[in-house]
Amino acid sequence: MLSLLIVLELCFFQCLSLLLWLEERYETVYTRHPGFQKGSKPLLAVDNPFPMELPENLVGEKWAFVQLPFSAVKEEISSLDTNLVFGASLDLDLLGIEIDDKTLIPGLAVASSRAKPLAAWMNGLEVCSIEADLSRARLILSVGISGRYIYATYNKTPETTSEAEAWEAAKKDCGGLHFLAIQGDLDSDDCVGFWLLLDLPPPPV
Template sequence: MAVIWELDFYSRPVLNQNKKKIWELLICDRTRQMEWVQECPSDRVNSAWLAEQLQTVIQKTGQTPQKVRFFRPSMANIITRGCNQAGLNPLASRRVFTLAAWLQERMAQVYPQQEGFQAADPNPLPLAVPMQQISTRPIPDALIGEGWAIVSLRADQFASAGDWSIDFEELFDLSYLSDDTLIPGLIIYSHRATPLAAWMAGVDPVFLKFVTNQNDGSSQMLLEANADARWLVANFQSAKAPKNAKAIADGQAFETAKQKAAQVHFLAIQDNPDSEDFAGFWLLKEV
């Protein structure tokens, strides 16, 4: 599995002796087998300090990540420059599920124990981007699938995911869900499955969402990706059209199933419905 780090560099709800918020660098890998916590002096909040820390982490852990994901728009320039100075590849992306959970944990268990603590932030890493702030783009014509299906897998079935035949994949820990939780997913079928999966890996998929336009009744399956991208996966004119009625009902059921699964779902890509191999497979979570 490729080494990917998730990073946050920001102030925390704790005041230092000078009554100023402390600044903290958090870095983890996707499984939290590697965690790095370092407080930053308030007069050194810059890309040079960050680059020094990144180089230290590489030396201490022996890891050189393929990419460093982060999502902190107000710090994007400093984080990007710091990664570049350390010879690393920064990627602004909302796919920082592990980091977000870790920060929530620290907000509940770590910061309240520190002298100077102010108040816990209920949303310490805001990942949601208002729908109106992102324009929707179609998936490139050459990569559009020939069909799709909505299916479900039990959470405990993902325990054997390491044995599945997958070309491009990214999963995360589901141990916080009960084994019998049904995880909904969308499978796209394409005769160009591998190029489509490679493209999907490049856009860093975050979550799928089925939406309906209240004005004309049209519906769409959308893919939110990267820091601020949205892609049109499927388009339906109206639930009254016979060919669209079942698909729209499936899309609505997909959203209901997501809510029951703590917004966890998946996206898979296969050559055809009879294939046992996956060109791509991603666990996703609506943020």
């Protein structure tokens, strides 16, 4: 099990490194080429399919938009090393993200009476990001290269729309950084699953 986790982390690290390299290459090499055509269709276009229904084993019972200071996020990440909590982190040094410990990081807390099995199932996916689809009042979970699921829905009101907009704005202020926490109860301070996530657009090449 441990060796499999190492392989998955290595694959994710390599994919992330490749995406960052392509982005840097685009800015420093491709845009300066005499034949560069701005706005041309990327050669490595990735399909962005319509989101699918979430498998029943991944459905939580309650959820809420939340925020944690970065210091608390780092504490949750450190708990991943004890193997008592499911989840994954990011190499913030590789990403060049520097955040003050007091900065509030937006996240999504999901509660379930079967929190541990839910977290275990989620751990089998390469969870990438969560975004609020404001027009359809739902949350979209992105996994792997192009997998997308309808993770949750909510009643569309001025209040819920404003909350979702504020959550997306907070993500943008943190460079796309956010998290997913799975708990037995929304009022609990303990997580059984914690994923540090990032909105990372595909390279424009």
